[in-house]
Amino acid sequence: MHNLITPPRTRVLQVLRQASLFEGLEDEDLRQLIDQLEIQAFDKGELVVKQGDLTDSLYVIIDGRVDVFLRNDKGKEIIINSLGPGDSFGELAPVGGIPRQASIETTEPAHFAVISRQLFMDGLLVCPGLAMRLIDRLVTMIQHLTEEVSSLALEDVYGRVVRVLYKHAVDLPDGRKVTERLTQQDIALRVSATREMVHRILKELKIGGYIEIEGKRIYINRKLPARW
Numbered sequence: 001m002h003n004l005i006t007p008p009r010t011r012v013l014q015v016l017r018q019a020s021l022f023e024g025l026e027d028e029d030l031r032q033l034i035d036q037l038e039i040q041a042f043d044k045g046e047l048v049v050k051q052g053d054l055t056d057s058l059y060v061i062i063d064g065r066v067d068v069f070l071r072n073d074k075g076k077e078i079i080i081n082s083l084g085p086g087d088s089f090g091e092l093a094p095v096g097g098i099p100r101q102a103s104i105e106t107t108e109p110a111h112f113a114v115i116s117r118q119l120f121m122d123g124l125l126v127c128p129g130l131a132m133r134l135i136d137r138l139v140t141m142i143q144h145l146t147e148e149v150s151s152l153a154l155e156d157v158y159g160r161v162v163r164v165l166y167k168h169a170v171d172l173p174d175g176r177k178v179t180e181r182l183t184q185q186d187i188a189l190r191v192s193a194t195r196e197m198v199h200r201i202l203k204e205l206k207i208g209g210y211i212e213i214e215g216k217r218i219y220i221n222r223k224l225p226a227r228w
Contacts, residue, residue, distance in 0.1 A: 006039055007062050007111050015062050019086045021133050022060075029127065038114040042106045049090060049104040056093045056117040061085050064110020068102050079189045080148050082168070082180075083105070091137055094120040131136065152192055158228035160191035161201050165211075169220060181216040193215070201228060 013180040016022050016030050039062070042048055048059065051071060061083055063077040068081040080102065083089060089104055094117040096188065115123075124131050128136065151160055164187055184202065188195045205211045 006041070009034060012039070012062055012113060015086050016060060019060055019088060021088050021091070021137055022130070023133065025128060029123075033115070033123065034113075035117070036119050037116075040112050040114050041110070042110050044106055044108050046106050047103060048106060048110075048112065049100050051100055051103040052098040055090075055100065056097065058088060058090045058094050058115040058117075058120050059104075060113040062090045062111040062113055065107045066104050066110065067107055068104055068159065070102055072175070077189055078146045078192050079186070080150075081144065088213070091134060091141070093117070095124075095134070100136075121123075156228075157191060157193045157197055158201055160193070161187060161198060162224050165218060165220060165224070166191045172219075176222075177220040179220075182218060183216055204228065 011028055011187070012034050017025075017027070017035070022033075023032065042064075046050070048066065049055065063085050065082060065084045066089075067079050069077055069079045070084065071077045072077075090100070092098060093100065123157075151163055154162065165179060166177070168182060169179045172178055184195050184198045187202075188198045191198070202211065202213065202218070205214060208225075210221060210224055212221060
C-alpha cells in the first residue's frame with residue numbers, strides 16, 4: 001500500500017450511494033458507515049486480495065480498476081472479471097467465513113473502502129434491505145461465473161475473443177464500438193489462450209476491416225463474424 005491522496009469524504013459518499021450493494025440506503029446511514037470504514041490505497045499492479053486468504057473484509061472500489069483472476073498450483077492464470085468504481089468484491093467473506101475464492105490485482109492506482117466483517121454484519125441487522133441487495137449481488141455473481149464457465153467449455157478461442165471484445169467495449173457516436181485499454185496478453189488471460197493465438201485472430205479481423213487497433217484500444221467497425 002502507498003500514501004496516495006485519500007479521496008474526500010464527499011467522493012466516498014457519492015460512490016457508495018451509487019454502488020449497487022448500497023443502493024437505496026439513506027445518506028445518514030451511509031455517512032455513519034463512512035465514519036467507521038477504512039480507506040486503503042494501492043498502486044498499480046498490487047495484490048489486494050490473494051486466492052485462499054482467510055481475510056473477511058468487504059471492499060468497495062472508490063477509484064481505479066482491478067482484475068479478478070484465478071491461478072492454479074502450476075501458475076496458469078485466467079482473468080474472470082474486471083471491476084471499477086462502485087463495484088464491490090469479497091461479499092462472501094464476511095457472511096460465509098470461507099477463504100477468498102479469487103485474487104484481486106489493481107490495474108491502475110486505486111482506493112478502496114474496506115468494511116470489516118463486524119461492521120457489515122451490524123449493517124445487515126439494522127438494515128434488512130441490505131441483506132436483500134447482498135442476495136441480489138450474489139445471484140449476479142453466480143450468473144456471471146456460469147456464463148464464464150459456459151464460454152470456456154463450449155466456445156472456441158475465436159468465440160471467446162469476440163465475447164471479450166464486446167464485453168469490454170462501449171458505443172461510439174459514429175456507430176462503432178471501442179474497447180477499454182486491452183493488450184493482447186490481457187485478452188489471452190481472459191480467454192485461456194496463448195497471446196500468439198489472440199494475435200492471429202486480431203490480425204485476421206484487422207485485415208478483414210472488422211477492427212482497427214490504436215494503442216491499447218480496439219475499434220470495432222462492424223459486427224464481427226460468427227465464426228473464424
